[in-house]
Amino acid sequence: xxxxxxxxxxxxxxxxxxxxxxxxxxxxxxxxxxxxxxxxxxxxxxxxxxxxxxxxxxxxxxxxxxxxxxxxxxxxxxxxxxxxxxxxxxxxxxxxxxxxxxxxxxxxxxxxxxxxxxxxxxxxxxxxxxxxxxxxxxxxx
Amino acid sequence: xxxxxxxxxxxxxxxxxxxxxxxxxxxxxxxxxxxxxxxxxxxxxxxxxxxxxxxxxxxxxxxxxxxxxxxxxxxxxxxxxxxxxxxxxxxxxxxxxxxxxxxxxxxxxxxxxxxxxxxxxxxxxxxxxxxxxxxxxxxxx
DNA sequence: TTTGATGCAAACTTTTTGCAGGAAC
DNA sequence: GTTCCTGCAAAAAGTTTGCATCAAA
Numbered sequence: 227x228x229x230x231x232x233x234x235x236x237x238x239x240x241x242x243x244x245x246x247x248x249x250x251x252x253x254x255x256x257x258x259x260x261x262x263x264x265x266x267x268x269x270x271x272x273x274x275x276x277x278x279x280x281x282x283x284x285x286x287x288x289x290x291x292x293x294x295x296x297x298x299x300x301x302x303x304x305x306x307x308x309x310x311x312x313x314x315x316x317x318x319x320x321x322x323x324x325x326x327x328x329x330x331x332x333x334x335x336x337x338x339x340x341x342x343x344x345x346x347x348x349x350x351x352x353x354x355x356x357x358x359x360x361x362x363x364x365x366x367x
Numbered sequence: 368x369x370x371x372x373x374x375x376x377x378x379x380x381x382x383x384x385x386x387x388x389x390x391x392x393x394x395x396x397x398x399x400x401x402x403x404x405x406x407x408x409x410x411x412x413x414x415x416x417x418x419x420x421x422x423x424x425x426x427x428x429x430x431x432x433x434x435x436x437x438x439x440x441x442x443x444x445x446x447x448x449x450x451x452x453x454x455x456x457x458x459x460x461x462x463x464x465x466x467x468x469x470x471x472x473x474x475x476x477x478x479x480x481x482x483x484x485x486x487x488x489x490x491x492x493x494x495x496x497x498x499x500x501x502x503x504x505x506x507x508x
Numbered sequence: 509t510t511t512g513a514t515g516c517a518a519a520c521t522t523t524t525t526g527c528a529g530g531a532a533c
Numbered sequence: 534g535t536t537c538c539t540g541c542a543a544a545a546a547g548t549t550t551g552c553a554t555c556a557a558a
Contacts, residue, residue: 320490
């Protein structure tokens with residue numbers, strides 16, 4: 227988990243200006259485990275910082291994605307964001323919508339095998355698994 | 368790979384009507400390896416069958432998804448469709464946009480491990496890997 | 509003949525863009 | 534003071550929906 231100060235420093239070093247809006251967005255992304263959508267980020271940080279527009283959220287997320295400081299995953303036609311940039315599997319609960327991360331040591335191994343088999347140069351993997359979480363699964367057995 | 372006749376029979380058995388539009392869509396999906404978008408399906412089959420509207424494509428895709436006769440994957444905010452419903456890894460070339468399938472025997476094993484670790488009931492996995500295909504990769508080394 | 513399917517147009521959702529004003533440097 | 538960023542409003546892109554018409558059964 228990165229610290230706010232580190233991320234802000236990275237942005238400053240790249241020549242980007244540090245604005246209250248950017249701090250609010252980055253701060254929230256680092257603290258949450260929710261894999262929020264742009265809309266959700268916007269609504270949440272508006273409680274604390276009412277002066278952040280949705281388009282600024284989108285523009286900041288683009289910036290952070292480009293600098294590899296956040297990852298984007300797609301769930302049901304909506305982009306969701308995650309400042310935990312280590313490779314992991316996203317587990318999506320099809321009932322309550324929760325997204326959980328799982329570190330999975332064998333991911334790298336799979337990527338290597340696929341690379342060998344396909345002759346692709348693999349840059350990243352996106353692993354989403356869908357199912358029912360521990361709380362919800364009793365309803366679907 | 369399923370045959371057109373089988374798929375059409377499945378639909379008929381479920382009580383759905385067999386229309387020229389549905390045949391055109393299903394026929395194209397079975398023949399292509401392109402993982403087309405709805406828009407692309409529409410454009411392509413219009414050459415042969417000019418009387419297919421985009422909303423019918425969407426409605427038919429919804430039907431096929433529901434009946435598990437096609438899978439949907441998201442690439443860059445757009446839904447892409449695939450009649451190859453066996454579990455596999457989708458390899459997306461970040462240069463030319465091609466999507467290739469790879470059967471990967473260890474997928475099931477990974478799913479089992481993740482299920483055990485997370486206590487989730489895993490229903491399906493979506494595995495996309497992004498990189499550069501054999502033709503494009505020389506440009507990115 | 510009786511549904512269910514089609515196709516248009518309009519609505520909706522998520523994301524992107526242009527630009528004038530404002531804030532960071 | 535200069536340049537980059539913000540936020541509005543408008544547009545774009547992808548998808549869904551309502552409804553009158555049409556065709557499969």
